[in-house]
Amino acid sequence: MKPAIIYMLEVLVCSGVLLAAYAILLERRVKFRWCRLYLLLTTFTAALIPLLRIPVWPGRVVAAAPAIPPDLPVWTGEVLPDEGGSFAVTPEIFCLGLYLLGAVLIAGVMAWQVFRIHRLRRGAEISRTGDYTLVRTRQEIASFSFLRTIYVWDKTPAGELAAILAHESSHIAHRHSIERILMELMKALLWWNPFAWIAARRLTEAEEFEADNDVLSSGYDRAEYMQTIFRQLFGYSPEIANGLRNSLTKKRFKMMTKQTKSRHGLLRLAGTLPAVIGLLCAFGFTSRAAVIVAPATAPATGTTEEPADIRTAADAMQKQDKTCTATLSVVDKKDKRPIEGALVQAAGTPKGTVTSKDGRAVITVPEGSELKISHIGYEPRTIGVKDENPVVVSLIRNPKAGFTPTDDLPDAPQKQQQEQVTVSVATYKDNAPLAGALVKVSGSQIGAVTNDEGLAALQVPANSALEISHIGCKPHIAQVGDKARQMFMFDMQAETAGKSETEGTTVTTTVTDKPLYIVNGIETKEIGKLDPDRIESMSVLKNKAATALYGEKARNGVIVITLKGADMGPATSESNGKRDDAEQTAANAIAIKNGTPEKEEAFLVTETMPLFPTEDPAAPYGDLGNFRAWVQKNVKYPAEAFEKGIGGRVVLSFVVEKDGSVSDIEKLQAPDASLWEEARRVIASSPKWKPGEQRGQIVRVKYTLPVDFRLTKASDTPAPESGK
Incomplete structure (x- = not known):
């Protein structure tokens, strides 16, 4: 690749x-x-x-060092039968x-x-x-x-x-x-x-x-x-x-x-x-093949010393290839109690692990690496890995964290812990999904790590507490409710407390007001009932990037969500797909105000654009170019504008409806009223188009068209033309 x-x-x-x-x-x-x-x-x-x-x-000249066979254990292999996995x-x-x-x-x-x-x-x-x-x-x-x-x-x-x-x-x-x-x-x-x-x-x-x-x-x-x-x-x-x-x-x-x-x-x-x-x-030019020079043979009775440059290179390669297995015991510095669920991560890599119930963690990393240890409620620490001797790491409690370490949280009732709910977590940082964040259930070993899209899903006990952490970011804690499906979103650069997007739960976020939600291109009031399994991708817009696209209503940020499948609105976890009046937003595609349905928002670009009918039986439909030619053929230069020597460009917009008709003709620019009326007349007389489609559904599509009215100097004949 x-x-x-x-x-x-x-x-x-x-x-x-x-x-x-x-x-x-x-x-x-x-x-x-x-x-x-x-x-x-x-x-x-x-x-x-x-x-x-x-x-x-010229190629490099490499002096060959004598090969030393490594002292490796003897491995045995077993040939497993082909299980006929599917093609990936x-x-x-x-x-x-x-x-x-x-x-x-x-x-x-x-x-x-x-x-x-x-x-x-x-x-x-x-x-x-x-x-x-x-x-x-x-x-x-x-x-x-x-x-x-x-x-x-x-x-x-x-x-x-x-x-x-x-x-x-x-x-x-x-x-x-x-x-x-x-x-x-x-x-x-x-x-x-x-x-x-x-x-x-x-x-x-x-x-x-x-x-x-x-x-x-x-x-x-x-x-x-x-x-x-x-x-x-x-x-x-x-x-x-x-x-x-x-x-x-x-x-x-x-x-x-x-x-x-x-x-x-x-x-x-x-x-x-x-x-x-x-x-x-x-x-196109490359180096020649390297020249390997064998070292000179020393007398049998003497000793041979390798050149300094060869010895240094060999030592560096051996050090790079050498790994060691680090064994850590993470404890509370105050009471020496083991800390469960602490994140142990190799610095600069996504490789990491989580401490067990007794606070122990084992991780294999290159020798000389640095390990970062973090946990909610404690100040993070960084240690160097020098050998394979066990290391005890003491974490100091952070009084500014705003909550108590997980071992000090009260246990949830046994009955509630037995009820399992599905929780989806999305983490982002600097307007981009954040991978590698640890999502863990407080007081247990249940957890997951967010993927490249910043998403993680897991089964957790109802009414339990979630801990979300990432090295270099302020940790978060959230209370899980008793709904069958719940979704949480976290900004890993949070500084103030706020509200979660799931009703009845509390998380830590950076904003005190809710952002604007765009689901499949349509504004949605809330996403608390979105089915997490239906989410295909998610992105976050902030500051000028958000307001430039969606106006002042996006001052608190925009979360753009694309769902899987052809459904034009957000899906809910209910099987019958019904929503109450407060939840009916993007999924209906038609807003109901005072009992009168409003027109759907017109698309600017669709998967299948509308097609204009032609007179050619072999190709009954054409593109926008055929429509421009039709406009050129039917437009007439207004006599009033011709007598006054008025010309110029008329720019207008129109919408191709679901039934193929043309509507919503709007004037964007016109040098004279007579030129605008002529352009509007021709567009309004357009035959019916073949409507556009988006994800298999017929939709409204909006076009912008320039029409030029020009008086040629070679003759007195006016020459209107549609813009190209």
């Missing part, structure tokens, strides 16, 4: 450096064919350099599956584009020449070429067709389609690398610039050719093909009007070599 992450980081560095060298030295400064070749080669080279292991640097999904397997999924998905998109291009031939007029095949399709498309075929709309004006054919013929002559296919394949393999996507974009720019330059060099009028490009901005044009329709229009117009002189092209190419050599030195 770690080598893969290191490789990905090295590929990102190589890609970024090589792409920066292209932008500084080559882009539109050398011939376009050199730009194309550089982008293809460097995208591949960036992935290859970290894999190279070229032995260049490791992080490595998960990451490999995620990578393959992304690669297959991008390759599938490319294959789908090739399939759609092939379908354009159905019912089309096909003519062949010596250089290319011309397909005049009945489907309204933006002209493009793929391999040796040019695709145009059969209603393309004859005056524009000559420039289009000249442009696409240039693509075919330079074999741009093959370059695009190779780059798409590298994108599929390196889909996690953003620089690969940027390089693909730069390759498209270089190809389009080259084709435009060829057309203008053949004698076409620049102004007419630019008008032809502008009229080709709408229509189907696959990413894998070369075409006139592209969001590069502004850059292409700039290239046509302001030619950049290509001077010192070879010198600029040579300027990229230091970047490649530097990356090879950083990631």
Whole structure:
């Protein structure tokens, strides 16, 4: 797992450096064919350099010390039968599956584009020449070429067709389609690398610039050719093909009007070599194999003394590998009574243990380690481990702890101790889950340690006391009630007393007011009845991070909880799932006020976004881009604004309801009332969408859309357009 992450980081560095060298030295400064070749080669080279292991640097010279066989006991082994355990999904397997999924998905998109291009031939007029095949399709498309075929709309004006054919013929002559296919394949393999996507974009720019330059060099009028490009901005044009329709229009117009002189092209190419050599030195060159030199043989009658450096290294390795088993007896310094449940932890590691009823603990640690001993109600101590002799550790009571050590607590009634309840504990520190906290039942050996998510669950006697401690943090104590399931949350940096989140229990926390609870994205009043087994993850937000997202109501902090499964609200421990009026908050998704149901909160992003209906039977639904094209087709420039020369951008928001209709159209920005009314009219007349889904449930989704109203200078015709 770690080598893969290191490789990905090295590929990102190589890609970024090589792409920066292209932008500084080559882009539109050398011939376009050199730009194309550089982008293809460097995208591949960036992935290859970290894999190279070229032995260049000199290796170490190691003097071999005579091997001394260790005095180890003889162990016997037993081969156990295979119990046929289930297959476990490791992080490595998960990451490999995620990578393959992304690669297959991008390759599938490319294959789908090739399939759609092939379908354009159905019912089309096909003519062949010596250089290319011309397909005049009945489907309204933006002209493009793929391999040796040019695709145009059969209603393309004859005056524009000559420039289009000249442009696409240039693509075919330079074999741009093959370059695009190779780059798409590298994108599929390196889909996690953003620089690969940027390089693909730069390759498209270089190809389009080259084709435009060829057309203008053949004698076409620049102004007419630019008008032809502008009229080709709408229509189907696959990413894998070369075409006139592209969001590069502004850059292409700039290239046509302001030619950049290509001077010192070879010198600029040579300027990229230091970047490649530097990356090879950083990631591709390694040291040669170490040279092992045998020590000189001493006479049989004499004595041999090892070199000082070898002896020091051997002693250090032996000391590092040597461990010892420490035996501790933890007692109260005042009355010498054994302390049960004291936490004994190796400093700087998660390794630790808990003292037994007689105050003893045994732990194996590297020789020379430090052990930290702590217990609620006592001041912590740190001791060094030098040998395996038993050590007695006396803890001093801390009068500032605010409560009595566990052995001084009154025993709970026997009847209550026999009733077992399920307790879930969550610990956090500095806005993050805290692992390794000890959760222990007072006066017993029942306990658990919180996991990496700061969670621990255990069965404890009803009405017992819980002790929560962690090295370097102030300890906590809580009283368990008699409910079947209970949940506690602790801030391990607590300074003041407060209330727990479970009704009828008392804990120590840092805040005197309750924080804001967000369960599955919905605000919830309390989480006392959450089923701990349903919690998938939990995070804590404080200070500016909380108020920036949730406003002033989050001034006491925010606890964000995600539940397992598709339930949109928090689950309770009751089997019938019913809640009283005071508990009905996030689980209902519709708040009831004065007997009138309110609308649910609209999502901004969902697992399945709404789809806009299209007129294509093969693809009946499209994305937001299809909706923008529909708005562009139906919006009309208001006569009042046109006469006054008013233009600008209208920004509005709307909601796609559960039934697919459009509602809640709101004005966010508008330069003129007439422009806003026209944009609102078009959005309101939208056909019904296919609604969005979140965790298998149909939900409301909110969109924000800009609509531009522009008066073109080339003519008096107004040009409204939806924002991109």
